[in-house]
Amino acid sequence: MDVVLGLTPDGDADAEEVERLASRLRGELRGLDLDALRPFAGDVSPEGAKAVDPVTVGAVVLALSASGGVLPALVETLRDWLGRQxxxxxxxxxxxxxxxxxxxxxxxxxxxxxxxxxxxxxTDTE
Known part of the structure; x- marks a missing residue:
């Protein structure tokens, strides 16, 4: 399963801060059991995915295995990360x-x- 993640920083963030945020988020994502983590390119989006908004930065595509535990772990990681900002x-x-x-x-x-x-x-476990 492909998942597109986009980071939209607070409006007060400057370019340097935005890059630091995106880098830290990618670092945390690498700690998950992902099949792949790659930069998002508008012409290579997963089927059915919406285009990333131009103000969104650091967009990435994650390939998750079909096992049901990866998506909840991803979302929990994102919630934790946001909560620390x-x-x-x-x-x-x-x-x-x-x-x-x-x-x-x-x-x-x-x-x-x-x-x-x-x-x-x-995922369907049946």
């Missing part, structure tokens, strides 16, 4: 044209949104 950055997650934007929200709101998204894209 001092500014209001957003991360978009797109699978088969379905996008969820994660940003600062209450823990309960984030959990409900993420759980619904993961359920929609969970």
């Amino acid at each position: 001092s500014a209001r950055h957003r991360v978009s997650v797109t699978i088969d044209g379905d996008t969820i934007e994660l940003e600062w929200a209450s823990a309960d709101e984030r959990r409900e949104l993420v759980e619904a998204f993961v359920r929609r894209h969970g």
Whole structure:
């Protein structure tokens, strides 16, 4: 399964800060059990994926194995990363044209949104 991630930094972030943010996020993503992590190029997006907004930076495509545990681990990593940031950055997650934007929200709101998204894209174990 291919997942497109896009980072939309807080409007006050300068170019140097944006690059640091994107680099740190990619570093955390490399700690996951991914099949691949590659830069997003608009003409090579996964089938059905929306184009990345021009203000989105550091967009990457992740290839996840079919096992059901990788997507929840990815989303939890993104939630944790966002929770540690001092500014209001957003991360978009797109699978088969379905996008969820994660940003600062209450823990309960984030959990409900993420759980619904993961359920929609969970793998069939039958």
